[in-house]
Amino acid sequence: MNESPLRANQSSGKAPQPLTERQRQILRFVVREYVASGRPIGSRALAAGTGLGVSPATIRSEMAALEELGYLQHLHTSGGRIPTDQGYRYFVANLMGDIELPSSERQTILQQFREAELQLDRWIELAAATLARAAGNVSVVSAPVAQLPRLRHVELVALQPHLGLVIIVTSTGAVRQVMAHWTEDTGQEILSPLADSLSAALRGLTAEEIEAHAAGASGAALIALAHIVTAMRGMATTGALRHSGLENVLAQPEFSDAAEAQELLSLLGGELFLSAMLPRLGEGPDVQVFIGKENPEDKLRRLGIVVSTYGINGEVVGVLGVVGPTRMAYGRSISSVRYMARLMSDLMTDLNGE
Amino acid sequence: MNESPLRANQSSGKAPQPLTERQRQILRFVVREYVASGRPIGSRALAAGTGLGVSPATIRSEMAALEELGYLQHLHTSGGRIPTDQGYRYFVANLMGDIELPSSERQTILQQFREAELQLDRWIELAAATLARAAGNVSVVSAPVAQLPRLRHVELVALQPHLGLVIIVTSTGAVRQVMAHWTEDTGQEILSPLADSLSAALRGLTAEEIEAHAAGASGAALIALAHIVTAMRGMATTGALRHSGLENVLAQPEFSDAAEAQELLSLLGGELFLSAMLPRLGEGPDVQVFIGKENPEDKLRRLGIVVSTYGINGEVVGVLGVVGPTRMAYGRSISSVRYMARLMSDLMTDLNGE
DNA sequence: CGTCAGCACTCTCGCAATGAGAGTGCTAGA
DNA sequence: TCTAGCACTCTCATTGCGAGAGTGCTGACG
Numbered sequence: 001m002n003e004s005p006l007r008a009n010q011s012s013g014k015a016p017q018p019l020t021e022r023q024r025q026i027l028r029f030v031v032r033e034y035v036a037s038g039r040p041i042g043s044r045a046l047a048a049g050t051g052l053g054v055s056p057a058t059i060r061s062e063m064a065a066l067e068e069l070g071y072l073q074h075l076h077t078s079g080g081r082i083p084t085d086q087g088y089r090y091f092v093a094n095l096m097g098d099i100e101l102p103s104s105e106r107q108t109i110l111q112q113f114r115e116a117e118l119q120l121d122r123w124i125e126l127a128a129a130t131l132a133r134a135a136g137n138v139s140v141v142s143a144p145v146a147q148l149p150r151l152r153h154v155e156l157v158a159l160q161p162h163l164g165l166v167i168i169v170t171s172t173g174a175v176r177q178v179m180a181h182w183t184e185d186t187g188q189e190i191l192s193p194l195a196d197s198l199s200a201a202l203r204g205l206t207a208e209e210i211e212a213h214a215a216g217a218s219g220a221a222l223i224a225l226a227h228i229v230t231a232m233r234g235m236a237t238t239g240a241l242r243h244s245g246l247e248n249v250l251a252q253p254e255f256s257d258a259a260e261a262q263e264l265l266s267l268l269g270g271e272l273f274l275s276a277m278l279p280r281l282g283e284g285p286d287v288q289v290f291i292g293k294e295n296p297e298d299k300l301r302r303l304g305i306v307v308s309t310y311g312i313n314g315e316v317v318g319v320l321g322v323v324g325p326t327r328m329a330y331g332r333s334i335s336s337v338r339y340m341a342r343l344m345s346d347l348m349t350d351l352n353g354e
Numbered sequence: 355m356n357e358s359p360l361r362a363n364q365s366s367g368k369a370p371q372p373l374t375e376r377q378r379q380i381l382r383f384v385v386r387e388y389v390a391s392g393r394p395i396g397s398r399a400l401a402a403g404t405g406l407g408v409s410p411a412t413i414r415s416e417m418a419a420l421e422e423l424g425y426l427q428h429l430h431t432s433g434g435r436i437p438t439d440q441g442y443r444y445f446v447a448n449l450m451g452d453i454e455l456p457s458s459e460r461q462t463i464l465q466q467f468r469e470a471e472l473q474l475d476r477w478i479e480l481a482a483a484t485l486a487r488a489a490g491n492v493s494v495v496s497a498p499v500a501q502l503p504r505l506r507h508v509e510l511v512a513l514q515p516h517l518g519l520v521i522i523v524t525s526t527g528a529v530r531q532v533m534a535h536w537t538e539d540t541g542q543e544i545l546s547p548l549a550d551s552l553s554a555a556l557r558g559l560t561a562e563e564i565e566a567h568a569a570g571a572s573g574a575a576l577i578a579l580a581h582i583v584t585a586m587r588g589m590a591t592t593g594a595l596r597h598s599g600l601e602n603v604l605a606q607p608e609f610s611d612a613a614e615a616q617e618l619l620s621l622l623g624g625e626l627f628l629s630a631m632l633p634r635l636g637e638g639p640d641v642q643v644f645i646g647k648e649n650p651e652d653k654l655r656r657l658g659i660v661v662s663t664y665g666i667n668g669e670v671v672g673v674l675g676v677v678g679p680t681r682m683a684y685g686r687s688i689s690s691v692r693y694m695a696r697l698m699s700d701l702m703t704d705l706n707g708e
Numbered sequence: 709c710g711t712c713a714g715c716a717c718t719c720t721c722g723c724a725a726t727g728a729g730a731g732t733g734c735t736a737g738a
Numbered sequence: 739t740c741t742a743g744c745a746c747t748c749t750c751a752t753t754g755c756g757a758g759a760g761t762g763c764t765g766a767c768g
Contacts, residue, residue, distance in 0.1 A: 042760050055712050060761065078719045078760040119532055153542075157507045157523050159705065167521060167529060169511050175521060175531040178473060179705070188507075192550070247619050256612040258604050265601045351513065351533070396731050409741055414732065432731040432748045 019069075019090075025050055026062055027071055028095040031083050035329050038253050040080030085292035085326065088304070092289055092330050099331040101339045105134060109343070120144075120174055120351075124242050127320060127344055132245025134336035135306075137324035138264075140273060143240045144310075144317040144348060146172045148206050149232055154198045156191035156224060164191060164220075166227045171204075172317065173351045174235060178227045186220045194221055198228075207232040243268045245322075254302070254325035267299060268323075287338045292326040302326060306333045308341035312348045320344065373423075373444075379404055380416055381425055382449040385437050389683050392607050394434030439646035439680065442658070446643055446684050453685040455693045459488060463697070474498075474528055474705075478596050481674060481698055486599020488690035489660075491678035492618075494627060497594045498526055498664075498671040498702060502560050503586055508552045510545035510578060518545060518574075520581045525558075526671065527705045528589060532581045540574045548575055552582075561586035597622045599676075608656070608679035621653060622677075641692045646680040656680060660687045662695035666702045674698065 019027070029050050030041045043056040043063065052059075063081055066072045071087035083091065109130050116126050124143050131139035149170040157165040162185060167177045198221070202210055207229050214225040246265075255261045267273065290305045307321030320341060322333045373381070383404050384395045397410040397417060406413075417435055420426045425441035437445065463484050470480050478497050485493035507523040516539060521531045552575070556564055561583050568579040600619075609615045621627065644659040661675030674694060676687045 040760090044760080056760090057712055057714090057762095058710085061711090064762080074761090076719050076760090077717085077762095078758090080760065119530075152513075153509075153511045155507075155509045155511075155521065157509075159506075159527055163705070165523060165527065165529065167509065167523075169519060169521075173513055173519065173533075175519065175529070176473075177529040179527075196546070247616050247623075250612050250616050250619065258610040258615070261612070261615065262601050262604050265604065269601075351517070394731090398731080410731090411733095411741055411743090412739090415740090418733080428732090430731090430748050431733095431746085432729090434731065 019066075019071075022052060022054075023062055023066055024095060025052065026059065027066060027083070027087060028091060030072065030081060031088065031091040031095070034082050035327055038327065040075060040082050042080040045080075082327075085294060088291045088326065088330065089294070092291070092334070096331045096334075099335045101134065101335045106339060109134065109339070113343070113347070123344075123347065125244075127340060128242045128244035131320065131322060131336055131340045132243075132248060134340070135245075135322040135324075135329075135333040136248050137322040137328055137333055138243055138245045138249050138268065139320070139322050140241055140243045140268065141320040142274070142318045143242070144172055144174065144312075145236065146170065146174075146317055147236065147315075149174070149235050150204050150206055151202045151210065151228070151232065152204075154195050154202065154224070154228065156195040156198075156220075158186065158188040158191055161185045161187070166224050166231070168228055168231055170232065170235060172312065172348070176231045176235060178231050180223050180227050182220050182223060184219065190220065194224070198224065202228070207236070241268075241274060249324055252325050252327075254327065260302075263299065264303075264323075272297060272299060273323075274319075287334050287341070289330065289334065291330075304328045304330065304333075306330065306337050308337050310341045310344035310348060312345070317348065318344070373420075373425075376406060376408075377416055377420055378449060379406065380413065381420060381437070381441060382445065384426065384435060385442065385445040385449070388436050389681055392681065394429060394436050396434035399434075436681075439648060442645045442680065442684065443643075443648070446645070446688070450685045450688075453689045455488065455689045460693060463488065463693070467697070467701070477698075477701065479598075481694060482596045482598035485674060485676060485690055485694045486597075486602060488694070489599075489676040489678075489683075489687040490602050491676040491682055491687055492597055492599045492603050492622065493674070493676045494595055494597045494622065495674040496628070496672045497596070498528065498666075499590065501590065501669075503528070503589050504558050504560055505556045505564065505582070505586065506558075508549050508556065508578070508582065510549040510552075510574075512540065512542040512545055515539045515541070520578050520585070522582055522585055524586065524589060526666065526702070530585045530589060532585050534577050534581050536574050536577060538573065544574065548578070552578065556582070561590070595622075595628060603678055606679050606681075608681065614656075617653065618657075618677075626651060626653060627677075628673075641688050641695070643684065643688065645684075658682045658684065658687075660684065660691050662691050664695045664698035664702060666699070671702065672698070 026046060029046055033041050033045065033049065043059040046059045046063075047054065047056045063072060066087075067074060067081065070084060071090055072081040073084045073087075074081055112126060112130060113123070116122050121143075124141055128139045128141040131141065149172060151168060152171055153169040155167040155169075157167065159165055159179070162182050164180050164182060164186065165177055166180050167175065169175050202213065205213075210225060210232070211229050214222060214229065217225055246268075249255055249264070250261055255264060287306060287308045290300070290307075292304065293301055295301060295303065295305065302325065303323055304326045305321060305323050307319055309316045309319050311317050321337055324333070380400060383400055387395050387399065387403065397413040400413045400417075401408065401410045417426060420441075421428060421435065424438060425444055426435040427438045427441075428435055466480060466484060467477070470476050475497075478495055482493050482495040485495065504525040505522060506525055509521040509523075511519040511521065513519055513533070516536050518534050518536060518540065519531055520534050521529065523529050556567065559567075564579060564586070565583050568576060568583065571579055600622075603609055603618070604615055609618060641660060641662045644654070644661075646658065647655055649655060649657065649659065656679065657677055658680045659675060659677050661673055663670045664672050664674060675691055678687070
């Protein structure tokens with residue numbers, strides 16, 4: 001009904017003639033039914049299912065028209081029709097309606113986050129698991145990446161005479177610990193005051209600014225500073241991806257072939273996703289959807305991807321989304337991703353004090 | 355050649371007559387070849403491959419004998435033979451020889467660990483990835499679980515007026531951070547001395563002993579203590595499992611069926627592994643191998659599992675292993691698991707000061 | 709002009725039959 | 739004890755066939 005802003009790019013250049021209401025109903029039914037069953041839809045099922053009160057023959061001529069316009073396709077001469085990527089796109093943009101995650105589901109999710117211990121790492125994991133369940137697909141959630149993380153606190157802990165732990169806390173509330181080898185025997189009685197003075201001196205500084213400080217330092221302080229700088233640099237670039245819900249998607253016939261499944265797996269492990277998703281960040285205001293061939297990467301051509309971003313006070317710090325076969329429940333996925341993106345943004349913003 | 359201590363349990367009660375050298379050669383070849391190719395081995399391939407200088411007919415009678423003894427089996431009348439679970443067991447115990455991971459491989463692994471930042475969590479991840487690659491199977495690595503973790507250090511960091519971070523470091527060098535809501539406005543100038551006094555008072559204590567301290571506390575100290583206790587309890591029970599290398603195994607014909615793959619996936623996500631592996635901890639001195647029906651759980655009946663433990667100064671703190679189809683390269687897996695278990699033990703022991 | 713019933717056509721899918729190929733068990737001879 | 743030969747069995751890939759499903763087209767009807 002309403003033109004939602006979910007469109008990625010207009011694939012066909014010519015402005016097509018608008019579909020009739022009956023064609024829209026047919027297209028909607030085909031998409032819904034095909035997503036649910038995975039089998040092509042024939043004219044008889046349509047006549048029975050849509051309740052249009054017309055015969056299969058009429059439906060057939062309408063379907064032929066929809067095929068001509070590029071919304072449906074024909075795998076075999078006989079065997080019903082399935083949506084094209086363009087058909088899915090039209091469905092998402094015009095036919096799906098604005099779905100909200102049911103409030104019972106929202107309650108369950110909120111409850112889970114409340115019960116989780118308040119640990120940032122756990123949140124990412126929990127978000128991935130929850131999103132996968134809600135959307136019924138594979139979910140991908142990136143850990144928050146601050147473009148310019150600032151140091152909030154440093155702590156130094158002695159483990160052994162020559163071995164210590166450098167713990168840093170940044171402005172986003174992220175904690176990172178690194179082990180450090182001291183060249184000299186360095187106990188807690190030395191480390192504690194050192195940590196205090198470092199915390200006081202470096203509070204609010206970025207990795208670059210801290211590096212400048214390192215020039216005048218020596219001994220354990222120098223070693224600690226070096227670790228702090230590399231750790232903070234790592235936090236700015238390592239957008240570690242967590243994924244979850246593979247089992248949802250392995251059950252789909254699209255991945256019954258082991259080779260397909262394996263490709264998806266290697267895709268999830270690699271950097272391709274990040275590089276495919278990151279450039280689009282911040283463009284659209286809301287959830288973005290990429291269907292099949294709309295994806296820039298060849299390897300993603302058979303997948304549907306629904307992504308959004310989350311941030312702190314409007315600044316983007318991470319991405320989350322779901323991945324599935326092109327034939328996926330876009331409505332469910334979009335509403336799940338949208339809700340989870342908002343929830344993560346709220347949580348991160350709450351956490352971020354300054 | 356040598357009776358190695360890898361045996362789990364003697365499945366058949368009767369002491370069988372010892373195999374002749376020729377039978378052993380045949381069995382060894384069948385296992386090796388079947389593991390490599392996945393297809394049953396016929397008498398012709400054996401005559402050509404073993405270099406015994408006897409005709410296929412002779413091989414056939416030997417194979418019939420091996421089948422009678424329970425080491426080989428016959429899926430179809432025609433179509434070669436494959437090892438039984440007992441056949442694999444004999445191979446692992448007597449035919450495999452003592453394989454060491456090639457030193458080039460060991461070097462590569464060591465190099466990777468050196469390059470990794472010194473973070474415990476990364477180690478687990480790295481160990482899983484490395485083990486999967488070296489063994490060519492799915493690897494499973496548990497995070498170290500200290501039966502009785504003792505507190506080494508507490509740190510408190512202010513995030514917002516009413517929100518802070520409780521960071522604890524335990525005797526194993528593990529770091530855990532939890533967010534805490536203060537009932538009153540509590541800044542860093544209050545938290546720092548509190549952390550110092552808590553660290554001094556609680557150093558070396560277990561969760562139970564710390565709980566006793568909580569009785570007399572109030573305000574932020576009480577809240578912090580509660581979080582410390584639950585976090586330490588969590589560390590004693592949460593043996594979070596990391597797995598890696600699914601792609602190695604999905605390529606195997608055993609898992610080309612999506613249902614099989616899905617079952618493995620749910621197995622890896624669940625607690626079944628842990629409960630199946632944990633009771634055996636510390637029994638054997640070295641690597642343990644469970645082949646097919648030797649596994650207690652029905653769901654594991656089609657899998658081969660190679661596990662070992664790692665520890666600190668001999669005390670077991672974690673398990674690691676690989677999982678694959680029954681038809682897996684046991685030699686490679688065993689040597690990989692053994693090496694990784696030693697490496698992890700060394701790393702953890704180095705880390706553990708006291 | 710839109711709708712619809714009928715009909716021939718096409719394609720998939722499942723099933724049975726067939727034949728080649730591979731491997732075995734058995735027997736008799738060296 | 740080993741070996742060669744032979745009949746037998748089973749799998750696997752291919753082929754042919756019929757049922758079923760779905761389409762496109764045509765001509766009739768309001």
